[in-house]
Amino acid sequence: MSVLVVGSAALDSIETPFGKADDVLGGSAIYFSSAASYFTNVNVVAVVGEDFPLQDIQYLKKRNVDMSGLCVERGKTFRWGGKYDFDVNDRTTLYTHLNVFENFNPTIPENLKDVPYVFLANIQPELQLKVLNQMNKPKLVVMDTMNFWIEGRPDALRDVLKFIDILIINDSEARLLAQEANLFKAAPIIRKMGPRTLVIKKGEHGAMLITNGSYFWAPAYPLEELYDPTGAGDTFAGGFVGYLAKSDDISSANLRKAVIYGSTLASFCVERFSVERLKNLTEPEIESRYQEFKELTIFE
Amino acid sequence: MSVLVVGSAALDSIETPFGKADDVLGGSAIYFSSAASYFTNVNVVAVVGEDFPLQDIQYLKKRNVDMSGLCVERGKTFRWGGKYDFDVNDRTTLYTHLNVFENFNPTIPENLKDVPYVFLANIQPELQLKVLNQMNKPKLVVMDTMNFWIEGRPDALRDVLKFIDILIINDSEARLLAQEANLFKAAPIIRKMGPRTLVIKKGEHGAMLITNGSYFWAPAYPLEELYDPTGAGDTFAGGFVGYLAKSDDISSANLRKAVIYGSTLASFCVERFSVERLKNLTEPEIESRYQEFKELTIFE
Numbered sequence: 385m386s387v388l389v390v391g392s393a394a395l396d397s398i399e400t401p402f403g404k405a406d407d408v409l410g411g412s413a414i415y416f417s418s419a420a421s422y423f424t425n426v427n428v429v430a431v432v433g434e435d436f437p438l439q440d441i442q443y444l445k446k447r448n449v450d451m452s453g454l455c456v457e458r459g460k461t462f463r464w465g466g467k468y469d470f471d472v473n474d475r476t477t478l479y480t481h482l483n484v485f486e487n488f489n490p491t492i493p494e495n496l497k498d499v500p501y502v503f504l505a506n507i508q509p510e511l512q513l514k515v516l517n518q519m520n521k522p523k524l525v526v527m528d529t530m531n532f533w534i535e536g537r538p539d540a541l542r543d544v545l546k547f548i549d550i551l552i553i554n555d556s557e558a559r560l561l562a563q564e565a566n567l568f569k570a571a572p573i574i575r576k577m578g579p580r581t582l583v584i585k586k587g588e589h590g591a592m593l594i595t596n597g598s599y600f601w602a603p604a605y606p607l608e609e610l611y612d613p614t615g616a617g618d619t620f621a622g623g624f625v626g627y628l629a630k631s632d633d634i635s636s637a638n639l640r641k642a643v644i645y646g647s648t649l650a651s652f653c654v655e656r657f658s659v660e661r662l663k664n665l666t667e668p669e670i671e672s673r674y675q676e677f678k679e680l681t682i683f684e
Numbered sequence: 685m686s687v688l689v690v691g692s693a694a695l696d697s698i699e700t701p702f703g704k705a706d707d708v709l710g711g712s713a714i715y716f717s718s719a720a721s722y723f724t725n726v727n728v729v730a731v732v733g734e735d736f737p738l739q740d741i742q743y744l745k746k747r748n749v750d751m752s753g754l755c756v757e758r759g760k761t762f763r764w765g766g767k768y769d770f771d772v773n774d775r776t777t778l779y780t781h782l783n784v785f786e787n788f789n790p791t792i793p794e795n796l797k798d799v800p801y802v803f804l805a806n807i808q809p810e811l812q813l814k815v816l817n818q819m820n821k822p823k824l825v826v827m828d829t830m831n832f833w834i835e836g837r838p839d840a841l842r843d844v845l846k847f848i849d850i851l852i853i854n855d856s857e858a859r860l861l862a863q864e865a866n867l868f869k870a871a872p873i874i875r876k877m878g879p880r881t882l883v884i885k886k887g888e889h890g891a892m893l894i895t896n897g898s899y900f901w902a903p904a905y906p907l908e909e910l911y912d913p914t915g916a917g918d919t920f921a922g923g924f925v926g927y928l929a930k931s932d933d934i935s936s937a938n939l940r941k942a943v944i945y946g947s948t949l950a951s952f953c954v955e956r957f958s959v960e961r962l963k964n965l966t967e968p969e970i971e972s973r974y975q976e977f978k979e980l981t982i983f984e
Contacts, residue, residue, distance in 0.1 A: 470865060565770060566908060566909075567888075568906045568907065568908045569908050586889065588867075589886065589889040589890075590889075590901070598979075599906045599980055600980065600981070600983070601890070601903035601904075601980045601981050602981075603901035603981075604901075606868045606899045607868065608866060608868045608869050609866075637983070637984060640982075640983040640984075641983055641984055643983075644983055678983070679898075680899055680900065680901045681900070681901050681902075681903075681981040681982075682940075682981075683900070683937070683940040683941055683943075683944055683978070684937060684940075684941055
């Protein structure tokens with residue numbers, strides 16, 4: 385099955401303790417499709433400016449990522465600048481220039497309205513709902529959001545959550561959304577808002593999958609260096625949704641595997657700047673790391 | 685195989701959002717033996733004052749805990765008062781009255797010098813070394829410590845660490861001991877100090893076992909309420925060492941099982957005040973929760 389992602393395409397400038405990168409590929413739709421395309425066909429709906437280096441995403445086209453929904457608008461591409469300290473959980477946004485992304489108004493091309501697996505990356509909840517209203521009953525809708533919308537657009541967020549199957553958020557966002565500090569209490573509160581399944585990302589502590597009364601605890605890969613954490617969340621989502629779409633199986637057991645594929649792709653993502661590490665992965669590399677994740681938690 | 689624990693016996697006064705308990709059983713040796721005695725014979729070396737309610741530890745004697753190393757000294761028992769907020773990771777010590785524990789000078793009775801499994805609970809490192817010097821080549825020495833000794837007695841701590849097989853500490857202590865924020869970098873630094881194996885406790889994020897180049901990632905039990913977190917670490921150690929001694933198997937695979945038994949016992953501990961929940965567990969209860977831990981992390 386194929387996947388549709390609606391999100392951002394950006395040019396990021398990143399400083400980490402390991403170096404600097406200027407105007408490199410970024411944005412949720414780019415990271416997501418870089419990961420998901422290892423599993424299945426991906427269709428991107430996003431907007432870029434005239435300055436976007438289209439040649440830099442040739443690697444995606446070679447992996448059957450359909451870019452026909454990528455609009456090139458007059459103006460500049462969305463730009464983000466950020467800096468990470470040695471504690472990579474601590475990130476400072478240096479600037480956010482929305483540019484053409486400010487008026488992003490996603491229109492789903494006719495030929496994509498039947499795509500069965502949909503990922504709504506972190507954009508304004510009103511736009512997420514607008515995307516869903518254009519789709520013909522997708523089989524699975526997965527969504528991301530952030531504290532900015534949880535605090536700033538609570539009503540619109542509640543409106544779209546009603547139509548979501550799986551919500552992927554981080555632990556602090558889950559606490560904020562549920563207004564509850566204990567994650568095991570927060571989860572049922574969020575599930576009542578719509579999404580039957582939650583994936584709560586906990587950074588260096590791994591991720592948790594919460595379905596009906598069942599918890600799955602996924603480890604994080606033991607990385608001595610996080611070269612650049614930018615995009616890890618969208619890469620996780622790409623591995624997760626990409627694997628689900630490929631297997632076309634949303635059973636509880638398969639959701640667990642999807643979480644590990646998401647974690648696997650994210651663990652590669654942070655090993656280099658931008659999407660560098662996601663450009664040339666091989667299937668054996670992915671499978672071998674998947675096995676490493678298994679060895680992290682197995683016991684008799 | 686039997687176990688020797690050298691640690692504290694205390695009377696704790698605890699306030700949590702769920703209630704209050706005054707002068708209840710506490711101390712590392714009490715929590716440890718309450719847990720370890722589900723697996724094997726335990727010998728306690730500790731000191732109490734004349735006011736210690738010996739009748740309250742009858743439940744331990746019934747479970748073959750040998751208390752012949754428990755000295756009753758003139759004076760009062762070690763007392764600790766603490767308060768937990770809704771965020772149970774945030775604990776305030778209201779008072780610490782060392783009382784007879786101030787002059788604790790552990791002497792190992794002749795008949796205990798050959799006990800093969802030794803747990804050195806969190807006491808002054810000089811005393812931990814003194815205990816080891818009295819023992820006849822134990823098969824396995826497991827140790828706990830805390831930031832107070834890491835900062836206050838660094839040299840004495842290094843001296844004893846040389847003779848330790850397994851060090852159990854929490855994540856912030858590991859960072860402090862290694863002077864390194866990244867746990868995967870901190871671990872090899874600590875292992876060079878002596879202990880070939882580390883267990884790093886991460887509270888609500890579970891625990892990590894680090895042996896020679898191999899990581900094991902244990903989940904935390906999904907608890908909606910932590911009634912009283914006091915003693916969870918010593919209870920973990922009790923389940924961990926108790927299971928190892930019972931099986932007399934310190935292979936990598938069995939260490940993993942031991943971490944889960946430790947986590948299992950600790951998950952019971954925090955469900956009630958003091959050692960209440962550890963008094964009357966049944967084997968089926970323990971085994972059933974062990975299985976729940978397995979279901980938390982299993983995937984194909």
